[in-house]
Amino acid sequence: MIAAQLELLALLAGFSISGSLMLAGCRPVPRASVRTEPAFEAGVDPGLEPGWRALATRSIEEAPGCVALVLIDPAQPHSEVAIAQCLLGVLRPSDPVGRYGTRQVAALIQVDMAAAGIIVAERVRARLDRAGIVCVVGVSISLGEGLDELLIRATSDLMARRESAGISACW
16 A cells, blocks of 8 residues: 555656565655656656656546546645645546646546546545645546547636636636
């Protein structure tokens, strides 16, 4: 479980953790003792938008059913690690997560039916709220559309939620 959590956090930072980690109690592991290697081919960082798009496109092509795209827009920059920690209990290791744009975090989640996508998005919202992360969460559900269509709908949902919350739509 700890290794999977570290892998998700490292993935957002653009690394893949290899080898085994020895954790004693709750002591933090010194950075020098964690061996990292590039998670993707040279030049493709899965934590950044191009790498995330590649993973998400492949995931959509291989998805047996619906996919839900959750787009998280934090009020504060540099919230990625805190957001990733909130996503750990909601997402599977195979669900692509990465940065979208300059500060948003996107997650593509395979679900059995469209209603499950809405439930997952609400769980993400609740976890972020409990963690004290101020953000707006947009969602779109697909039964066969491509990534670009999902992103347009999720962004539209996110902007509508920003407007209804009284947050300026301009960055």
